[in-house]
Amino acid sequence: MNRKKWIGNIVKYTLYALVATFFIWAIANSYFDYIFTQSGTFLVLLRQHIVLVLVSSILAILVAVPAGILITRPKFKKAEWLVSNVANLGQTIPSLAVLALMISILGIGFKSAVFALFIYSILPIFRNTVAGIDSIDKNMIDAAKGMGMKPHQILFRVELPNSAYSILAGIRTAVVLNIGTAALAYVVGAGGLGVWIFTGINLFDNGFLISGAIPVTLLAILADYILRKIEYIVVPKGSRRIEKA
Amino acid sequence: MISFKNVTKRYGEEIVAVNDVDFTVEEGKIVVLLGPSGCGKTTLLRMVNRLESISEGEIIINNENSKDLDAIELRRKIGYVIQSNGLFPNMTIEENVMLVPDLLGWSKKEKRERFEYLMKLIGLDAKDYGKRYPHELSGGQQQRIGVVRALAADPPVMLMDEPFGALDPIIRDKIQEEFLQIQREVKKTILFVSHDIDEAIKMADKIVLLRNGEIMQFDTPSKMLSHPKNEFVSQFFGKDRAIKSLSLHTVEDLQTIIGLGPVDESVQDTKTINIHQDLRNTLSMLMNQEADQVVVKNDQDENIGTITIDLVQKYLHFEIKGKMSASQEG
Ligand SMILES: Nc1ncnc2c1ncn2[C@@H]1O[C@H](COP(=O)(O)OP(=O)(O)O)[C@@H](O)[C@H]1O
Numbered sequence: 001m002n003r004k005k006w007i008g009n010i011v012k013y014t015l016y017a018l019v020a021t022f023f024i025w026a027i028a029n030s031y032f033d034y035i036f037t038q039s040g041t042f043l044v045l046l047r048q049h050i051v052l053v054l055v056s057s058i059l060a061i062l063v064a065v066p067a068g069i070l071i072t073r074p075k076f077k078k079a080e081w082l083v084s085n086v087a088n089l090g091q092t093i094p095s096l097a098v099l100a101l102m103i104s105i106l107g108i109g110f111k112s113a114v115f116a117l118f119i120y121s122i123l124p125i126f127r128n129t130v131a132g133i134d135s136i137d138k139n140m141i142d143a144a145k146g147m148g149m150k151p152h153q154i155l156f157r158v159e160l161p162n163s164a165y166s167i168l169a170g171i172r173t174a175v176v177l178n179i180g181t182a183a184l185a186y187v188v189g190a191g192g193l194g195v196w197i198f199t200g201i202n203l204f205d206n207g208f209l210i211s212g213a214i215p216v217t218l219l220a221i222l223a224d225y226i227l228r229k230i231e232y233i234v235v236p237k238g239s240r241r242i243e244k245a
Numbered sequence: 246m247i248s249f250k251n252v253t254k255r256y257g258e259e260i261v262a263v264n265d266v267d268f269t270v271e272e273g274k275i276v277v278l279l280g281p282s283g284c285g286k287t288t289l290l291r292m293v294n295r296l297e298s299i300s301e302g303e304i305i306i307n308n309e310n311s312k313d314l315d316a317i318e319l320r321r322k323i324g325y326v327i328q329s330n331g332l333f334p335n336m337t338i339e340e341n342v343m344l345v346p347d348l349l350g351w352s353k354k355e356k357r358e359r360f361e362y363l364m365k366l367i368g369l370d371a372k373d374y375g376k377r378y379p380h381e382l383s384g385g386q387q388q389r390i391g392v393v394r395a396l397a398a399d400p401p402v403m404l405m406d407e408p409f410g411a412l413d414p415i416i417r418d419k420i421q422e423e424f425l426q427i428q429r430e431v432k433k434t435i436l437f438v439s440h441d442i443d444e445a446i447k448m449a450d451k452i453v454l455l456r457n458g459e460i461m462q463f464d465t466p467s468k469m470l471s472h473p474k475n476e477f478v479s480q481f482f483g484k485d486r487a488i489k490s491l492s493l494h495t496v497e498d499l500q501t502i503i504g505l506g507p508v509d510e511s512v513q514d515t516k517t518i519n520i521h522q523d524l525r526n527t528l529s530m531l532m533n534q535e536a537d538q539v540v541v542k543n544d545q546d547e548n549i550g551t552i553t554i555d556l557v558q559k560y561l562h563f564e565i566k567g568k569m570s571a572s573q574e575g
């Protein structure tokens with residue numbers, strides 16, 4: 001046990017040291033300068049990025065969670081494997097291919113990017129919703145029925161609270177992935193911080209690259225943090241899992 | 246009262262889980278459904294609260310045909326306890342126990358009072374335990390909560406599917422006693438599933454012994470032990486069924502019929518036993534006993550005599566074997 005902890009700590013602090021070194025190196029070379037010298041552009045790109053992520057994530061949640069709930073109802077149980085497989089298949093298509101397809105349908109711009117990101121976020125949320133609900137002890141549902149709870153009462157008072165952890169974890173995964181993937185929105189002309197990242201790559205300009213990539217990373221870390229806090233508030237105390245790492 | 250009228254349950258074309266079952270659970274009595282695994286006990290039980298549909302026949306609950314009632318309302322009037330307790334981990338103990346009253350729209354005050362009363366029944370502190378979550382309780386405590394949850398809205402009828410099956414023997418014994426004590430107070434009409442012969446003998450006013458979905462015998466425990474109707478029944482209860490039947494008799498019964506031995510005040514090494522103790526436990530105590538004398542005490546804590554293995558054997562011979570042989574002749 002102790003040995004494991006030691007190794008864990010060494011890895012952790014080594015990583016911290018690397019990150020710190022990186023920042024010192026980047027600042028020393030004034031790679032972050034664009035954020036300040038072109039702060040107007042930066043804020044526009046940042047806003048575009050956040051809007052892309054928010055709109056596509058919210059749409060994905062609104063579709064995937066109800067879909068997950070619906071597919072786990074007894075009536076649709078038989079269709080579950082079919083839907084899951086189709087959704088899985090969707091995930092294996094490369095993001096650029098989805099983008100390319102969207103451009104041909106929706107044209108270049110915001111809509112295509114949002115749609116592609118939306119498609120991408122659906123699966124993790126859907127899968128975790130289904131897994132969360134399916135993992136609930138069947139005896140518990142049986143007890144709920146036997147006590148005379150109506151289907152909607154079972155859903156809202158038993159199934160959802162006890163799968164909240166899994167559903168929110170799915171949303172968190174989707175949003176964090178989404179923040180990274182949204183950098184590709186540049187490709188369809190939907191802006192976002194990807195603009196600077198790709199400019200940096202094309203011009204071999206570390207300044208643009210880092211001024212674009214670091215905010216994306218920080219955004220992902222921030223989203224992860226906020227969503228974990230929300231999880232802590234929303235997941236009922238009794239069904240919270242002992243999952244401290 | 247629960248009456249089964251020629252009830253049959255089929256799954257598909259092939260499987261007949263329950264076959265033409267006909268019996269009645271009288272008001273305020275416990276009927277135990279007993280039999281090997283897969284004999285249809287759970288299916289029979291779940292047809293009462295309509296968790297399973299009935300293929301043929303009908304079930305009458307307190308003079309109403311179950312199929313004429315709304316399933317949701319029916320279930321709220323029937324307490325339901327399952328082996329794995331089925332407590333909801335997201336709810337506190339109080340929320341769990343008060344779930345049905347909550348569904349029925351009781352006031353806060355009514356719920357509070359009822360919760361305190363129920364917790365008193367099982368000897369747990371309402372204030373302390375009310376706010377805890379199920380995972381913060383031991384298995385035995387969880388199962389007790391499962392039982393009082395079923396009692397919460399004071400339903401006239403209770404269905405219990407191997408409610409104590411997952412507990413270890415010592416705790417199971419205690420909870421069985423405690424439950425019988427509660428039953429003396431609340432007098433529910435109870436259908437109780439068990440695959441444990443000792444549990445059935447202990448809990449049942451009457452036992453329904455099932456095999457492959459058919460009733461082999463429906464009788465009181467003592468009748469079933471002394472007058473097994475067929476080969477299956479006598480084999481099911483085993484060769485030691487005479488000893489098993491001892492648990493239906495108390496030291497008091499023995500005293501009434503053959504009397505106790507005298508107390509020798511000069512003997513130092515003495516152990517005591519209560520007059521209401523059943524004879525099976527008494528016998529095992531006597532057999533494990535290193536004491537020279539076992540003294541019987543009444544409720545006033547007075548020594549009223551001694552008991553020995555010989556006396557128990559004599560009682561077994563006269564009272565139980567006598568009945569058994571009489572049954573074979575008659
Ligand atoms: N949903 C079902 N579909 C098909 N067969 C079932 C179903 N439920 C129970 N059975 C069958 O019915 C019989 C009785 O089962 P059950 O009532 O659970 O027995 P017990 O509770 O006595 O162990 C078993 O043979 C079982 O396989």
Ligand SMILES: [Mg+2]
Nearest residue numbers: 286287288438
């Ligand atoms: Mg069973």
